[in-house]
Amino acid sequence: MIPDLIAQARKIIIKIGSNTLADMDGRINLTLLEDFAAQMGELVRERKQVIVVSSGAQVAGLSIMDKWARKRDIHYRQALCAVGQVELMGAWQRAFAPQGLRIAQILLTRDDFGDPIRTLNMRNTLFTLVDEGIIPIINENDTVSVEEIKIGDNDTLAAQSAVLWSADLLILFSDIDGLYDKNPKEYPGAELVAEIRDIDEAQKRIVIGDANRFGTGGIVTKLDAARRVLPYGVPVIIANGGRPGALQALAAGTQRGTACLP
Numbered sequence: 001m002i003p004d005l006i007a008q009a010r011k012i013i014i015k016i017g018s019n020t021l022a023d024m025d026g027r028i029n030l031t032l033l034e035d036f037a038a039q040m041g042e043l044v045r046e047r048k049q050v051i052v053v054s055s056g057a058q059v060a061g062l063s064i065m066d067k068w069a070r071k072r073d074i075h076y077r078q079a080l081c082a083v084g085q086v087e088l089m090g091a092w093q094r095a096f097a098p099q100g101l102r103i104a105q106i107l108l109t110r111d112d113f114g115d116p117i118r119t120l121n122m123r124n125t126l127f128t129l130v131d132e133g134i135i136p137i138i139n140e141n142d143t144v145s146v147e148e149i150k151i152g153d154n155d156t157l158a159a160q161s162a163v164l165w166s167a168d169l170l171i172l173f174s175d176i177d178g179l180y181d182k183n184p185k186e187y188p189g190a191e192l193v194a195e196i197r198d199i200d201e202a203q204k205r206i207v208i209g210d211a212n213r214f215g216t217g218g219i220v221t222k223l224d225a226a227r228r229v230l231p232y233g234v235p236v237i238i239a240n241g242g243r244p245g246a247l248q249a250l251a252a253g254t255q256r257g258t259a260c261l262p
């Protein structure tokens with residue numbers, strides 16, 4: 001099923017979570033970014049279109065401003081993201097350069113999705129960039145997103161962007177192989193759910209545990225993202241992005257994941 005979904009999709013949104021992007025020391029894993037960029041380059045050469053939703057600004061910020069690590073104040077956290085966002089985009093730029101691909105930064109807030117003029121501008125910009133062969137990299141604009149108006153997690157941001165861009169497929173890369181009947185980090189015997197057709201029914205059947213380290217949403221926001229895009233006919237793949245060649249392995253059917261189908 002997953003290989004078919006990837007083969008059939010022309011417009012693919014790929015979201016990569018903080019836990020996936022950060023290495024053991026809490027730094028952006030450049031090797032992994034380069035590997036992702038190479039695989040996305042392959043998709044582009046197959047005449048597919050790709051948009052990336054990338055978390056990791058805070059992680060990147062912390063690796064530079066480690067003296068701010070204990071600051072809980074919202075303004076420090078926003079400042080940390082502002083510093084880290086530059087670092088993150090620099091890393092993506094270097095990762096895509098060997099593919100001959102340019103990137104573009106798109107920072108969005110919840111308000112942007114509620115305003116028809118803004119959504120039209122966002123849509124047109126995304127279409128223009130992608131048509132010109134540029135890879136847009138979307139993240140939440142933390143500087144203006146105080147807690148009350150935050151989208152709050154990039155699974156939701158990716159889902160909203162998928163609908164806005166009329167994507168054919170949304171891939172949510174995490175540090176976990178997919179949705180399990182219970183959190184595999186707490187229950188070693190947990191079983192992967194390969195296919196979901198009814199999100200509500202699936203959510204009733206499974207036990208949801210906590211997110212980890214840098215994660216903000218956990219598995220709930222991934223299911224919510226699926227709930228948001230499935231009515232538009234956009235399937236969702238939840239998969240592990242932590243191993244090299246993950247995208248190609250999914251496309252080849254050698255890596256498992258969870259497919260949420262409309």
Ligand code: ADP
Pocket residue numbers: 016017018019020173174175176178179180181182183184185206207208209210211212213214215216217218219
């Ligand atoms: P990301 O930052 O990649 O979006 P999160 O850390 O927010 O990821 O969420 C993924 C985490 O959710 C997994 O690493 C896992 O520990 C946890 N989790 C809890 N319950 C489940 C479950 N039933 N199936 C899969 N993962 C689960």
